[in-house]
Amino acid sequence: MNTLKVLVVDDEPGIRSGIERILRNYTVGFPFMAEDFNFRIYEAETGEIGLELIESENPDIVLLDNKLPGIQGIEVLEKINKKKLDTAVMMITSYASLDIAVKATNFGAFNFVPKPFTPQELKSSIESITKHLFLKRMTKEMNKEGKQIRFQFLSVLSHELKSPLNAIEGYLKIMQDKQVGDNLEHYMAMIDRSLIRIKGMRGLIMDMLDLTKLESGKKNREIKSVDLHEIATTAIHTVEPLAIQQNVAINFNAEENICIPADADELEIILNNLLSNAVKYNKNGGHVDLNICQKTDKVVIKVKDNGIGISQENISKLFTEFTRIKTEQTRDISGSGLGLSITKKMIDLYNGQIDVQSQPDEGTEFTVSLPV
Ligand SMILES: Nc1ncnc2c1ncn2[C@@H]1O[C@H](COP(=O)(O)OP(=O)(O)O)[C@@H](O)[C@H]1O
Numbered sequence: 229m230n231t232l233k234v235l236v237v238d239d240e241p242g243i244r245s246g247i248e249r250i251l252r253n254y255t256v257g258f259p260f261m262a263e264d265f266n267f268r269i270y271e272a273e274t275g276e277i278g279l280e281l282i283e284s285e286n287p288d289i290v291l292l293d294n295k296l297p298g299i300q301g302i303e304v305l306e307k308i309n310k311k312k313l314d315t316a317v318m319m320i321t322s323y324a325s326l327d328i329a330v331k332a333t334n335f336g337a338f339n340f341v342p343k344p345f346t347p348q349e350l351k352s353s354i355e356s357i358t359k360h361l362f363l364k365r366m367t368k369e370m371n372k373e374g375k376q377i378r379f380q381f382l383s384v385l386s387h388e389l390k391s392p393l394n395a396i397e398g399y400l401k402i403m404q405d406k407q408v409g410d411n412l413e414h415y416m417a418m419i420d421r422s423l424i425r426i427k428g429m430r431g432l433i434m435d436m437l438d439l440t441k442l443e444s445g446k447k448n449r450e451i452k453s454v455d456l457h458e459i460a461t462t463a464i465h466t467v468e469p470l471a472i473q474q475n476v477a478i479n480f481n482a483e484e485n486i487c488i489p490a491d492a493d494e495l496e497i498i499l500n501n502l503l504s505n506a507v508k509y510n511k512n513g514g515h516v517d518l519n520i521c522q523k524t525d526k527v528v529i530k531v532k533d534n535g536i537g538i539s540q541e542n543i544s545k546l547f548t549e550f551t552r553i554k555t556e557q558t559r560d561i562s563g564s565g566l567g568l569s570i571t572k573k574m575i576d577l578y579n580g581q582i583d584v585q586s587q588p589d590e591g592t593e594f595t596v597s598l599p600v
């Protein structure tokens with residue numbers, strides 16, 4: 229239960245105690261709120277006392293009479309407005325002139341409730357104020373969170389691009405100054421390393437594009453019956469050159485004609501990522517087993533390797549953007565740290581699931597299930 233503080237500023241004791249009685253056991257709930265709201269009432273018989281209570285108690289809602297003995301309600305409202313408080317003010321007044329009504333609206337009053345009002349009228353006004361406050365605060369919170377995540381994303385991204393750029397710049401300066409002489413042969417290693425860094429940056433940019441398309445919902449999806457055997461064969465062909473270089477064998481085991489409704493490109497991205505990881509984070513002479521089997525209600529894809537493995541504490545971070553596990557074994561392996569987060573998001577599109585089992589130094593198994 230959430231409690232909202234309600235301050236009643238009115239010189240008539242009957243009104244104050246009446247409101248207290250009506251709202252004492254009243255609660256407001258909406259399907260989209262996790263918890264219901266109830267109300268704690270504070271009372272002030274003048275505008276001056278009202279302002280003190282606003283200062284000390286920070287009420288969420290103020291029910292404000294205009295005709296008060298000292299300063300008028302409209303002046304209290306003006307002060308609340310100037311302080312930019314996160315408070316919703318409802319004017320309760322017997323007869324409001326147009327002039328007061330216009331001013332009150334200008335000073336951001338939420339609404340007017342003419343006196344006398346029935347308990348039901350008060351409750352429905354309180355209900356709409358509560359919903360308004362909840363949504364306003366929720367929106368603010370979400371905007372703040374969104375900005376925070378975007379900021380984190382951009383700072384990691386710029387960091388990831390800075391180090392290869394610095395490296396390439398360094399090599400180019402060495403060449404510009406001809407630091408190791410006139411023979412172009414002496415620069416070959418630097419050129420090779422620069423090209424590797426450029427390849428890394430290109431990979432990062434390609435992953436970023438996949439991610440942006442996914443996140444913006446702008447990716448054109450073409451869902452039709454696709455043969456997983458065929459897609460897997462293509463994905464294996466894609467990683468084969470790397471596997472040969474690393475001396476890693478790929479074993480493939482699947483029935484032919486496992487057809488599911490899906491976007492072929494998305495399935496290929498999922499398989500490419502899992503297979504390339506299984507090869508990249510493997511050992512010389514290691515192997516990768518790709519198994520695909522059809523169950524009654526789902527297709528299960530298993531990618532198993534006997535590579536370097538992942539420690540238990542790192543497993544939970546794997547699907548977060550830019551996660552790269554830094555160890556002696558991964559030092560020279562390049563990557564963007566985006567592959568698995570993209571993979572996870574793609575699998576989510578199918579309401580599927582991805583699980584990881586791993587033992588350091590023994591190997592890793594990723595299991596993807598896609599409901600059919
Ligand atoms: N099969 C695997 N075996 C061991 N570590 C893995 C495996 N797959 C992923 N990882 C670890 O998870 C990290 C994140 O993977 P990924 O998101 O694909 O990014 P990238 O491969 O670009 O670094 C990798 O950097 C690696 O440390």
Ligand SMILES: [Mg+2]
Nearest residue numbers: 505563567568
């Ligand atoms: Mg990867």
